[in-house]
Amino acid sequence: MIVCGHSKVEQVEGGWRVYIDEKIAGALNLFPGQNLFGGSTAGSSRLSVSTMRLNPHVSYFRVFMEDIMGSLASVTELFSSKGVNILSSGAFGLGNIWVSEYIADFKDMDVTADDIVDELEGLGGFVTSREITEFFPQAFELESTYEMKSDEKGEMYLLLPENVGGVTGGHAILKAWADIQALFIDFLQPGTKLIEISAMLNDIPGALNKLSAVVATQVNMHAVDAQHHEAATGLWMIYGVLQIGSVEELVSKAEAAPEILKFDVRTLGWTE
Secondary structure, three states: OOEEEEEEEEEEEEEEEEEOOOOHHHOOOOOOOEEEEEEOOOOOOOOEEEEOOOOOOEEEEEEEOOOOOOOHHHHHHHHHOOOOEEEEEEEEEOOOOOEEEEEEEEOOOOOOOHHHHHHHHHHHOOOEEEEEEHHOOOOOOOOEEEEEEEEOOOOOEEEEEOOOOOOOEEEEEEEEEEEHOEEEEEEEOOOOOOOEEEEEEEOOOOOHHHHHHHHHOEEEEEEEEEEOOOOOOOEEEEEEEEEEOOHHHHHHHOOOOOOOHHHEEOOOOOOO
């Protein structure tokens, strides 16, 4: 599941506050007092943070096992016997099947993710596995540590030091990837024409494609988030930067499309 949002970024004594709304915090189980691991690429305006110390040697596993006594224990015992550090895990029963997920760190280990897959399949499991680097265009190391805090109003924020690269006051786009407990923060320069679009679509083939096509005529999209889906309609949120034209022009194009039932635009940090 991917959950998107935006944040106001404030400079405070000794650093920056990046506010985290309840939707993002809920997706990643964030809370005040929690420490997050983070890292950024030199010259980039993106900061990657996670509740886990992710690195290029981390792998994500999904394991399906027959629900018999001891089947789940045999999986965890395998990781333990190999000395592999499980960063996160969870499991549930579905009929006569146990479905379990693991995020494990193989850094400085002699055993590999493929070795674990082979042994799990030998135990009768069906396994899907992906290295963490397969999710991203480049490897990264989350070596820095940042703290979640709350202000006097109870609003939650991530406190960053002054020397974090790419941070500027104003706004940021947040993209939470719940499966791997990762949050990607894209910082925007002050004056950027950031907009938030909420669109209600007809539940017909091609509706999302039409929405994307209309928005792309004027907006550089950064994040898309399906808020919910009902029998007849779906509500979608889009965060992006208005590149050409006006908000009024964009709304007019959307209103002319029968696939789009409702289309609202909110400017974030600027006015026309």
